[in-house]
Amino acid sequence: LVLSSRRRVRANKRLLVRRRANKAVKQGGNASGIKRVRRTKVHFFRPKTLKLPRNPKVVRKSVSRLPKMDQFRVLKHPLTSESSMKKIEDHNTLTFIVDLQANKNQIKQAVKKMYSVEVAKVNTLVRPDGKKKAYVRLKPDHDALDTASKIGLI
Numbered sequence: 001l002v003l004s005s006r007r008r009v010r011a012n013k014r015l016l017v018r019r020r021a022n023k024a025v026k027q028g029g030n031a032s033g034i035k036r037v038r039r040t041k042v043h044f045f046r047p048k049t050l051k052l053p054r055n056p057k058v059v060r061k062s063v064s065r066l067p068k069m070d071q072f073r074v075l076k077h078p079l080t081s082e083s084s085m086k087k088i089e090d091h092n093t094l095t096f097i098v099d100l101q102a103n104k105n106q107i108k109q110a111v112k113k114m115y116s117v118e119v120a121k122v123n124t125l126v127r128p129d130g131k132k133k134a135y136v137r138l139k140p141d142h143d144a145l146d147t148a149s150k151i152g153l154i
Contacts, residue, residue, distance in 0.1 A: 071110035074102040080153055092144045093137045100132050107134045117142040
């Protein structure tokens with residue numbers, strides 16, 4: 001009697017295994033639904049996942065910093081040499097000594113803000129003494145002589 005019950009249990013187990021196998025065959029592929037990835041490269045590259053932007057609970061800076069390069073730091077002083085005076089008269093160009101870190105765009109904005117003139121273009125060079133010189137050419141509708149007299153160069 002004990003042997004027959006063990007045989008029945010084994011037979012039931014075999015039957016369950018067969019049913020699962022048949023079900024898997026009918027579903028096709030892997031029964032659990034997980035697809036195996038065939039690797040074509042030797043190295044493993046971590047898959048790209050969702051990267052959410054930072055959402056801090058506390059603001060790190062209470063007040064935003066003011067820009068360090070304002071027009072007063074960019075333009076140090078105008079040049080009053082003979083050659084710069086000639087440039088004012090002949091080429092409608094003002095000459096300034098500017099901050100070494102200032103770029104052409106910052107120089108253009110500073111001149112526009114301080115003297116309310118339209119700038120055509122800016123040329124810069126660093127002199128042998130280490131100071132940066134900027135040639136600021138004004139647009140034709142603005143006169144460099146008037147601006148120079150307003151500054152106090154002439």
